[in-house]
Each structure stands twice: as structure tokens, then as C-alpha cells.
Amino acid sequence: MKDAIKPRNPQGFRDFLPEAMLRRNAVLHTITEVFQRYGYEPLATPVLERHTTLFGNYGEDAEKLIYTARHGSSKREPLAMRYDLTVPLARVVAQHESQITFPFKRYHIAPVFRGERPQRGRYREFWQVDADIVGIAGISADAEIITLVARIMQRLGFPQFVIKINHRQLLSAIGAFAGVASHQLPGLYRSVDKFDKIGADGVRAELTERGISAEAARRMLELLQARQPGGNSLEHIAELIGKGDNGIEDLRRLGGLLEEAGIAKELYDFDFTLARGLGYYTGPIFETVISQPNLGSVTGGGRYDNLIGMFRRQSLPTTGVSFGLERIMDLMDKLRLHPAGQARTLVQLLVTVFSPETRAASLRFAEKMRAAGLNTEVYLDTRKLGRQFAHAEKKGIPLVAVLGPSEIEAGLVSLKRLRDGAQTQVTLAAAAASAAELLGNG
Amino acid sequence: MKDAIKPRNPQGFRDFLPEAMLRRNAVLHTITEVFQRYGYEPLATPVLERHTTLFGNYGEDAEKLIYTARHGSSKREPLAMRYDLTVPLARVVAQHESQITFPFKRYHIAPVFRGERPQRGRYREFWQVDADIVGIAGISADAEIITLVARIMQRLGFPQFVIKINHRQLLSAIGAFAGVASHQLPGLYRSVDKFDKIGADGVRAELTERGISAEAARRMLELLQARQPGGNSLEHIAELIGKGDNGIEDLRRLGGLLEEAGIAKELYDFDFTLARGLGYYTGPIFETVISQPNLGSVTGGGRYDNLIGMFRRQSLPTTGVSFGLERIMDLMDKLRLHPAGQARTLVQLLVTVFSPETRAASLRFAEKMRAAGLNTEVYLDTRKLGRQFAHAEKKGIPLVAVLGPSEIEAGLVSLKRLRDGAQTQVTLAAAAASAAELLGNG
Numbered sequence: 009m010k011d012a013i014k015p016r017n018p019q020g021f022r023d024f025l026p027e028a029m030l031r032r033n034a035v036l037h038t039i040t041e042v043f044q045r046y047g048y049e050p051l052a053t054p055v056l057e058r059h060t061t062l063f064g065n066y067g068e069d070a071e072k073l074i075y076t077a078r079h080g081s082s083k084r085e086p087l088a089m090r091y092d093l094t095v096p097l098a099r100v101v102a103q104h105e106s107q108i109t110f111p112f113k114r115y116h117i118a119p120v121f122r123g124e125r126p127q128r129g130r131y132r133e134f135w136q137v138d139a140d141i142v143g144i145a146g147i148s149a150d151a152e153i154i155t156l157v158a159r160i161m162q163r164l165g166f167p168q169f170v171i172k173i174n175h176r177q178l179l180s181a182i183g184a185f186a187g188v189a190s191h192q193l194p195g196l197y198r199s200v201d202k203f204d205k206i207g208a209d210g211v212r213a214e215l216t217e218r219g220i221s222a223e224a225a226r227r228m229l230e231l232l233q234a235r236q237p238g239g240n241s242l243e244h245i246a247e248l249i250g251k252g253d254n255g256i257e258d259l260r261r262l263g264g265l266l267e268e269a270g271i272a273k274e275l276y277d278f279d280f281t282l283a284r285g286l287g288y289y290t291g292p293i294f295e296t297v298i299s300q301p302n303l304g305s306v307t308g309g310g311r312y313d314n315l316i317g318m319f320r321r322q323s324l325p326t327t328g329v330s331f332g333l334e335r336i337m338d339l340m341d342k343l344r345l346h347p348a349g350q351a352r353t354l355v356q357l358l359v360t361v362f363s364p365e366t367r368a369a370s371l372r373f374a375e376k377m378r379a380a381g382l383n384t385e386v387y388l389d390t391r392k393l394g395r396q397f398a399h400a401e402k403k404g405i406p407l408v409a410v411l412g413p414s415e416i417e418a419g420l421v422s423l424k425r426l427r428d429g430a431q432t433q434v435t436l437a438a439a440a441a442s443a444a445e446l447l448g449n450g
Numbered sequence: 451m452k453d454a455i456k457p458r459n460p461q462g463f464r465d466f467l468p469e470a471m472l473r474r475n476a477v478l479h480t481i482t483e484v485f486q487r488y489g490y491e492p493l494a495t496p497v498l499e500r501h502t503t504l505f506g507n508y509g510e511d512a513e514k515l516i517y518t519a520r521h522g523s524s525k526r527e528p529l530a531m532r533y534d535l536t537v538p539l540a541r542v543v544a545q546h547e548s549q550i551t552f553p554f555k556r557y558h559i560a561p562v563f564r565g566e567r568p569q570r571g572r573y574r575e576f577w578q579v580d581a582d583i584v585g586i587a588g589i590s591a592d593a594e595i596i597t598l599v600a601r602i603m604q605r606l607g608f609p610q611f612v613i614k615i616n617h618r619q620l621l622s623a624i625g626a627f628a629g630v631a632s633h634q635l636p637g638l639y640r641s642v643d644k645f646d647k648i649g650a651d652g653v654r655a656e657l658t659e660r661g662i663s664a665e666a667a668r669r670m671l672e673l674l675q676a677r678q679p680g681g682n683s684l685e686h687i688a689e690l691i692g693k694g695d696n697g698i699e700d701l702r703r704l705g706g707l708l709e710e711a712g713i714a715k716e717l718y719d720f721d722f723t724l725a726r727g728l729g730y731y732t733g734p735i736f737e738t739v740i741s742q743p744n745l746g747s748v749t750g751g752g753r754y755d756n757l758i759g760m761f762r763r764q765s766l767p768t769t770g771v772s773f774g775l776e777r778i779m780d781l782m783d784k785l786r787l788h789p790a791g792q793a794r795t796l797v798q799l800l801v802t803v804f805s806p807e808t809r810a811a812s813l814r815f816a817e818k819m820r821a822a823g824l825n826t827e828v829y830l831d832t833r834k835l836g837r838q839f840a841h842a843e844k845k846g847i848p849l850v851a852v853l854g855p856s857e858i859e860a861g862l863v864s865l866k867r868l869r870d871g872a873q874t875q876v877t878l879a880a881a882a883a884s885a886a887e888l889l890g891n892g
Binding site for chain 2: 045089
């Protein structure tokens with residue numbers, strides 16, 4: 009006999025058993041509902057993209073992490089597994105433009121793949137939950153995306169979160185004002201993006217390594233951290249660096265629109281140290297962080313007006329956000345945000361089988377309960393009733409139905425609630441209502 | 451300026467734009483609901499599996515189609531993209547056994563990948579929709595799976611379908627009875643599986659090519675096609691090949707259980723030419739075909755009691771079914787089974803913006819409608835009202851709200867239903883109810 013294959017996931021890849029899936033699906037259901045309330049519609053793209061679609065859009069460091077795939081002895085250029093949902097959106101818009109009504113507001117929930125070094129809380133396959141607006145150049149689109157993020161974070165029950173907001177043009181303006189040469193400006197973002205991880209000193213060291221003068225780096229970091237305690241950081245930085253095409257007016261209008269949409273001031277914050285790592289952003293950028301305790305970011309996004317232009321002669325203005333589902337699930341577990349009493353199983357009723365002779369009656373009864381909308385399992389093995397009750401107990405099924413010979417003869421069924429032993433014997437016609445009552449009442 | 455990248459899917463891979471996704475999601479919602487009513491719970495596994503998990507379980511022909519994937523300059527053995535959801539289930543059960551309550555009834559909805567030659571209706575990434583029961587050796591589990599299939603096909607609205615049922619042991623018994631040598635029996639299934647495509651003569655030619663005598667092949671094909679017009683094929687074949695460990699008793703009991711569950715006789719049929727291609731089946735096998743017009747099979751499944759044994763010293767009895775989502779969608783399109791009046795968009799209400807000065811009122815009103823449960827889009831651009839109405843028209847949004855300066859001053863909103871021009875002006879407090887009425891009526 010052949011040795012058994014060791015059952016294992018590849019490193020960085022996970023299974024989700026039913027109990028975990030019920031929690032995941034509940035969270036996705038909440039997020040999807042908010043997306044739909046705001047008029048976003050579902051899109052799906054394949055896991056595999058052409059090599060040329062993905063490579064060249066993320067930067068070298070990211071592209072080392074892209075998985076490529078081929079089958080059999082195919083000699084063709086390998087395909088590439090999607091790295092995020094943003095570049096596929098840009099491709100889709102360029103490819104199917106004539107079938108799309110603009111503004112195109114879509115959501116997309118799907119796994120993406122990155123060959124990162126696996127570590128606690130970081131996976132090689134992880135789900136992204138994206139919402140984007142294609143075709144609106146105005147800041148009203150960015151404001152709607154941020155509103156959407158705030159509403160979702162609230163609906164999920166996060167007690168303390170802040171949406172940090174910055175602007176790529178403002179970052180460049182701050183750099184230029186501090187004396188960074190213009191050809192060095194695009195390289196700033198990746199260094200500034202590490203602010204939360206390596207701090208001001210770390211960023212300063214990286215900037216000087218990149219050939220920026222010590223004086224310019226010092227001035228720039230001072231400006232990035234400019235805050236007016238209890239005041240308006242935006243007006244403060246405006247005073248410091250003066251007027252110009254620096255994104256400040258965009259951010260002012262953004263703040264106004266958030267206020268109009270009823271987003272409380274403490275839910276967002278203009279933070280000039282926010283940079284976002286990816287190359288393609290062109291305007292406002294934003295990230296949601298969980299403050300108290302400081303648990304890092306759960307969403308990231310911004311405006312990327314040039315990306316669709318990679319696939320189409322003329323680009324289209326686009327802004328959007330990506331929620332990290334794994335991070336959200338980990339944090340909701342940690343902060344115990346899942347609804348109290350969330351069931352371990354979605355099965356509501358176990359219909360026992362008394363003996364082979366009564367199986368037909370149990371099957372018929374189960375079909376009745378299913379038709380009435382109850383999630384119903386019929387016990388499929390032939391075991392004593394005690395074992396059948398133990399199965400319900402173990403699995404967390406709240407209600408058990410017994411149809412013994414005497415019950416069947418009388419046209420009755422016994423229902424028992426396991427939590428407290430509450431029990432009732434009712435006619436088959438009244439069973440669905442009785443079951444619902446036993447399930448619904450405290 | 452760099453040339454634009456041509457926006458294209460790899461051959462055999464597809465995008466689903468919102469309108470297609472709404473239909474897909476509606477079908478998946480129906481199927482999932484039936485799964486849950488029968489007590490099946492969700493499971494998810496990663497797209498990528500270890501090479502050793504997949505290779506060696508499907509047979510050589512299938513394994514040529516498996517995609518392998520690696521990232522960057524990794525020198526390790528490549529990973530493998532899942533080929534179906536069955537082998538991953540077997541791995542999961544062996545790997546997480548201690549966390550699973552048996553019988554384990556799970557459903558799994560996910561894309562799988564096969565590098566087949568692309569052709570009409572056949573894709574390289576396609577979604578499977580699986581339900582399986584692990585841990586029940588008795589035929590009651592197979593009966594439940596077939597019941598589930600019948601209920602789902604009915605709920606989806608297929609007017610004419612037949613679930614063909616056969617048994618791997620019966621196929622072997624027929625072969626042995628016809629004079630096929632025992633070492634040649636396992637090779638039979640792949641040839642018999644082509645019956646629908648290449649007919650009796652084609653199968654006979656293949657069997658003789660495999661070294662089976664012409665006489666044995668002739669007798670076997672005669673038996674496979676044994677039917678009693680208007681009668682019971684099962685008792686007919688039992689008479690022809692006699693008693694023994696030949697699966698007939700299993701199929702008899704299966705028929706009895708289907709009757710007990712209330713499945714009409716015309717919905718299933720014992721058909722001895724059904725073989726299923728894959729190697730791992732060990733007991734009853736079944737397939738759903740759309741008859742009149744003959745449109746091929748939309749589900750396939752059966753019992754595979756030895757597969758989990760590939761990953762675990764002792765195997766566990768398992769049976770299940772796989773629905774082909776792409777085939778189901780294609781057939782529902784062809785047979786026009788989607789509900790009449792299925793909306794082109796899930797957006798129910800477009801809130802127009804009269805002028806920059808009234809945007810705040812429109813935003814606040816939209817938030818109110820969303821809170822009341824209406825899928826609401828706010829017009830994000832600054833265009834004349836006519837253009838905004840045209841957008842709703844083009845997208846298929848049924849209802850449009852106008853808040854002009856005079857309405858705002860009076861605390862009113864105008865609602866207009868585009869289909870028939872029905873219009874009303876109501877207070878903000880009454881707007882949600884009026885909108886629901888306009889959406890629901892006529």
C-alpha cells in the first residue's frame with residue numbers, strides 16, 4: 009500500500025472551516041450591503057491575467073512577488089495570478105468600455121496572490137474587498153469613497169478608527185518646498201510610506217540615502233509632521249508652504265463634502281505623513297487605521313487617474329478603496345466584534361430517525377420544515393436516539409425533532425430545544441410555527 | 451509615450467460585468483439557499499495546493515491540464531492550482547479532522563482551473579458548486595445528495611431534466627458477466643463514459659482496442675443498454691446478470707429513499723451506460739442531463755469512499771455532487787429561465803444634484819434613503835438635470851429624485867418613475883415610503 013500523502017496547505021495559504029466561514033460571510037454580507045446601498049455593482053475578473061497586463065504596473069519590488077502559472081508542457085509565456093483588483097479593473101474598463109455605463113461604480117471581492125515571506129497575519133492568498141468609481145474627475149467621488157469606508161467601519165462595529173487622508177500633490181509640494189529636486193520627488197513616496205514603521209529618523213536616513221540633502225530631508229520631515237494641536241492641520245500647512253497647485257484646495261473641498269454627508273470630524277484626519285506605497289496614485293490618498301489600541305491599517309486607497317491609460321490611449325479618472333479582509337477578520341476576532349451569540353452552525357433543526365421503518369416519515373417531515381424555511385439536517389446514520397441528540401449537542405444545533413412510532417401514528421412530532429430542554433409535542437401542521445417560536449425566543 | 455498594453459483576457463478566461471454578475475449571483479443565491487436548507491455549511495480552500503496534493507489523484511490525462519505556479523526566482527517545487535473541489539475536500543478532512551463534526555456536510559463554491567483547449571462553452575477557469583457528505587457509508591447519504599440536486603434543478607426552473615443514476619460496482623459486474631478479465635475492469639469506465647459522445651459503436655471499438663475480446667465487448671454493450679420500455683430497468687438487469695455483490699441492492703434502496711423523500715419518478719433514471727470519467731468513484735454515480743432539447747449534463751457526482759485514504763491511514767466514506775455553474779448559466783440563458791423583469795442594475799434610485807449649492811441637501815437625502823434600505827446613487831458629476839436623467843435611463847435605474855431650490859425650501863422632494871413617468875412630490879419624511887411604493891407597484 010502506498011504511503012498516505014501528508015495533508016498540508018502550502019505555507020501562507022489557509023482553509024476556512026464552516027465556523028470561520030460563517031463569520032467571514034457575515035462580514036462580507038455587511039460590507040456588500042453597504043456597497044449596494046451606495047450604488048456599487050459586482051464585477052468579477054479571472055484569477056489569471058496575461059503576463060503583460062500585470063508586469064510593468066506595480067514596480068520591481070512588487071513584481072518579484074507575482075505568481076506565474078502554466079499548464080502541462082505549454083511553451084507559451086506563462087500567465088500571471090492577480091496581485092490586486094485594481095490593475096484588473098483598469099484592464100476591464102479599457103477592454104469592455106462600450107458595454108459600461110459611466111460613472112462605473114463597481115465592487116469586487118476576491119482573493120489575490122503575493123509570494124511574500126509568510127508571517128503572523130500575512131498570507132500569500134488573501135481576500136481584497138474593493139470599491140472604485142471610474143469616470144469622475146471631481147473630488148465628490150473621493151468623498152463618496154471615504155463616506156463608504158466610514159459607514160462600513162461603523163456597521164462592522166469598530167469602536168475607534170480614523171481615516172487618514174493626504175494628497176500626492178501635497179506630498180510633492182512639501183518635498184519641493186523643502187528643497188528636494190524635482191526628479192527626486194516621485195521616489196519620495198516609498199520612503200515616506202514607512203513613517204509608521206521606521207519613524208521620522210528612519211525616513212530621514214532613507215531620504216539621504218536616496219541622495220536628498222540632509223537639510224532638505226530635515227525640513228521635509230518637519231513639514232510632514234506639521235500639526236496644529238486641536239486645530240486645522242490643513243490651514244496650518246497651507247500657511248507654511250503657501251499657495252500653488254498643491255492639492256490643499258482638493259482636500260479642503262473633500263472635508264466640506266464629508267461634512268455634508270454627515271461624517272463626524274473625529275472619523276477622519278489630514279495626516280501629511282501618509283504616502284501609500286504603490287506608484288499609481290495621483291491625487292487624494294487615504295488609509296483607515298484602528299487607534300486605541302494601535303492596530304495598523306485595514307483599508308487603503310486613493311485616486312489613480314493614469315492607470316487606465318496603461319490600457320487605453322486616453323485615461324479615465326478613477327478613485328477607490330481596498331479593504332483587507334484578513335486584517336479585518338483578525339481585528340474583529342481580537343476586539344471581539346462578532347455579534348454575541350453568533351451560531352456555530354447554520355443548521356437550526358436536527359430531525360432524528362427512530363428506526364428504518366420510520367425513516368420515510370422523518371424524511372417527509374424534514375422536507376416540510378425546509379419548505380417552511382428552516383435549515384434542517386436529517387440524521388443519516390442508524391444510531392440510537394441518544395447518539396443523535398449527542399450529534400446535535402456537539403455541532404451546536406439548537407433544536408431536535410423526534411418522530412417515534414407513537415408520534416407518527418398520532419400525526420404528531422416532538423420538538424426539543426437543547427439549550428434549556430424546553431419541549432413541545434405538536435401536530436405536523438403546527439410544527440414549523442412551533443419550531444420558529446422555540447428558535448426565536450430567549 | 452509608451453504604447454498602451456492591449457487590454458485582453460488570456461484565452462479561456464472571462465470577465466463578468468455587473469449585469470452578468472447579477473444573474474450569476476441570483477443563481478448562486480438560490481443554490482446556496484437550498485444547500486443551507488439541507489444543512490450543508492460553507493468551506494473554503496486556497497486556489498493553490500501543494501504539488502503532491504493534486505498530482506497522482508486524477509490520472510495522467512487530467513494532470514496534463516493542471517496549472518502549476520511559482521513566484522519570482524523561487525527554486526522550490528511549484529504549487530498547483532486546484533483542478534476540482536473534491537481532492538481539496540479530501541485533504542481538508544484529513545488535515546483538520548479533529549475540528550470537524552461528522553457527518554461533515556459542506557458546500558464549496560469556487561473557481562477551478564484546467565488548461566483545456568478553449569472552445570465554445572468550455573473555459574479554463576470555471577466555477578464549481580459542490581456539496582458533499584463525509585462520514586456516512588449508507589446509501590441514505592447518496593439519496594440526500596440526489597434529492598438536493600432535484601430540488602435545486604426545480605428551484606432554478608429547469609422544465610425538463612433527468613438525474614441518471616448508475617453504480618460503479620454494477621458496471622464492473624456487467625463487465626465481468628460479459629467476460630471481461632478482472633484486471634481490465636478498472637479501465638472500462640473511461641471508455642464507457644464516452645457513450646453519449648461516440649455511441650455504442652465507438653465505445654465497442656475503444657474496448658477492443660484496450661484488448662477486450664470482440665465478443666465480450668458486444669455482450670457488455672448489450673447489457674449496458676438493457677432497458678425495459680416503461681418498466682424497471684433495475685429489475686431487468688438483475689434478471690440478466692443474476693445475484694452477487696453488484697450494486698443492484700444499493701440502487702434498489704436508493705430508489706426507495708428517493709420515493710420517501712418525495713422525488714417524482716420521472717426526475718431520475720437508472721442508466722447503465724453512465725460511467726463518469728474520473729478514477730476515484732467507488733459506488734453510486736449520477737449525472738443530471740437536460741432532456742428536450744438534449745443539452746448535456748449540468749451536474750456530476752457519486753460516491754468515492756477511498757479518496758480521503760490518500761491523505762489519511764484510514765479512509766472515510768464520502769459522496770457528493772458538483773454543479774457546473776458555467777453550463778447552468780449558459781443553459782439558463784438559452785432556455786430563458788432567468789426571472790422576467792430581472793433588473794439590469796441593482797441601483798433603485800438616482801438622486802440628482804441640482805447645483806453645487808444644493809449638493810449638501812442631495813447628499814443628506816441620499817443618506818436617508820440608504821438608511822431606509824434603498825440602493826441609492828448620487829449623481830457625482832456636475833451636469834444639467836437632463837443629462838442626469840439620461841444617465842438613469844441608460845443604466846436602467848427605475849426612480850429619480852430631484853431636490854431643486856424650491857423643493858428644498860419647502861422640505862419636499864420630487865420622485866419620478868422613469869418607466870411610465872409617474873411622479874409625486876412628498877415631504878422628506880414620507881419619501882422612503884413613497885419611493886418603495888413607486889418601485890413596488892405596477
